Amino acid sequence: MIHKQLGDAELDATVVRALSRLPSHAPSRGFADRVMARVQLPQPSPVVLYRRARAWAAQPRHALALAGGYAASALVAMAFVVPWLLAHLPAIGFTAEWVAGRASGAARRGLLTISQRAASSGAADLLQSLSGGRLWLTVTALTLGYAGCAAGLHYFLRTPRGKDVPVQLPL
Amino acid sequence: MPSAKDLQSLSDQEVVALARAGAESAYRELVRRYERPVFSLIYRMVRDHALAEDLAQDAFVKVLNALDSYRAEYKFSSWIFKIANNVAIDQLRRRELDTLSLDGSPDARTQEQIEATALQATDRAETPLAELEARELGAAIEEAIAKLRPEYRSCIMLRHVEGRSYEEIAEALDLPLGTVKTYIHRARHELRGYLAHLRG
Numbered sequence: 001m002i003h004k005q006l007g008d009a010e011l012d013a014t015v016v017r018a019l020s021r022l023p024s025h026a027p028s029r030g031f032a033d034r035v036m037a038r039v040q041l042p043q044p045s046p047v048v049l050y051r052r053a054r055a056w057a058a059q060p061r062h063a064l065a066l067a068g069g070y071a072a073s074a075l076v077a078m079a080f081v082v083p084w085l086l087a088h089l090p091a092i093g094f095t096a097e098w099v100a101g102r103a104s105g106a107a108r109r110g111l112l113t114i115s116q117r118a119a120s121s122g123a124a125d126l127l128q129s130l131s132g133g134r135l136w137l138t139v140t141a142l143t144l145g146y147a148g149c150a151a152g153l154h155y156f157l158r159t160p161r162g163k164d165v166p167v168q169l170p171l
Numbered sequence: 172m173p174s175a176k177d178l179q180s181l182s183d184q185e186v187v188a189l190a191r192a193g194a195e196s197a198y199r200e201l202v203r204r205y206e207r208p209v210f211s212l213i214y215r216m217v218r219d220h221a222l223a224e225d226l227a228q229d230a231f232v233k234v235l236n237a238l239d240s241y242r243a244e245y246k247f248s249s250w251i252f253k254i255a256n257n258v259a260i261d262q263l264r265r266r267e268l269d270t271l272s273l274d275g276s277p278d279a280r281t282q283e284q285i286e287a288t289a290l291q292a293t294d295r296a297e298t299p300l301a302e303l304e305a306r307e308l309g310a311a312i313e314e315a316i317a318k319l320r321p322e323y324r325s326c327i328m329l330r331h332v333e334g335r336s337y338e339e340i341a342e343a344l345d346l347p348l349g350t351v352k353t354y355i356h357r358a359r360h361e362l363r364g365y366l367a368h369l370r371g
Contacts, residue, residue, distance in 0.1 A: 008363065015362050018312045019331035024211040027224045031210075032202040035231040042193045042239075 108135060183247035191238055198235055205248070208333050209255045215328055216259035218317060226262055230255040245342060252343040256325050263321050315365035323358035330355050
């Protein structure tokens with residue numbers, strides 16, 4: 001029994017205070033896991049397709065069929081391509097040299113134009129001083145570096161992928 | 172992928188957006204945030220621990236499987252309380268559970284189960300006497316709450332136990348604001364009546 005004589009207002013205040021002090025009840029351990037087991041996580045469709053394809057290919061017969069098909073298609077392609085290449089080798093060589101020369105010239109001119117526009121940087125002089133081989137080496141190194149940065153950035157910013165996302169909350 | 176700490180600092184809306192993108196940790200964060208209030212609300216409605224847990228699970232599964240239909244202009248808490256309340260009310264209507272056992276769940280078989288499901292009145296008293304009084308009062312309040320009509324029970328618990336605003340309760344329970352205020356007023360009046368014996 002409460003050892004007080006309570007008026008209406010006081011009783012009301014006591015009730016409100018007692019209500020606010022009622023403890024919150026918690027479900028038993030593993031509640032979140034049981035909920036998650038019944039929840040369907042949305043998955044981006046490319047992930048679903050990839051998983052289905054991987055599951056299909058993981059079966060031994062399918063894997064064997066895929067490997068056989070790949071080898072057969074390579075053989076068929078070579079049966080057509082090799083004779084054709086042998087027959088057209090001189091023309092191919094000439095065309096390849098011509099294309100490479102044009103591409104090299106265009107790339108060099110483009111780079112020079114860009115570097116010249118970079119007013120006082122001095123990069124234009126540097127590029128002009130480079131021989132053809134060194135220029136290609138520089139361009140290749142820059143391209144690879146750029147691609148590496150892009151790959152790193154992609155890895156860093158990759159989107160969550162459904163159930164593949166590791167559970168980080170120790171519940 | 173945000174870490175658990177990152178998620179804790181995000182708003183409900185932001186966590187929901189991540190969950191919609193498929194992040195399982197965001198789903199778990201929503202469960203972590205609301206498991207106690209939702210479970211408490213349902214438990215005080217149905218007065219049975221195991222049943223309350225099943226119903227709370229159902230409520231969460233409904234909410235999490237329907238995240239795409241959640242409209243961000245409403246508070247997430249209102250939405251989840253609305254679903255939890257509907258689940259509890261449906262259950263009460265089906266089984267007409269309106270009795271209360273302060274000594275533990277009616278399903279409890281062993282002494283351990285009885286103790287585990289017995290109502291805890293409070294844990295914040297300052298002295299042994301105050302603790303005894305608070306426990307008595309808390310138990311009396313729990314008993315009185317159980318006697319209220321379910322809609323009064325939802326309103327009074329959301330307002331005074333969960334500390335939600337009148338507007339939020341109106342949104343959660345799909346009731347006009349005036350009705351919510353009336354329900355809470357009447358519920359408090361009824362509680363005072365049930366607790367009148369405490370006057371000494």
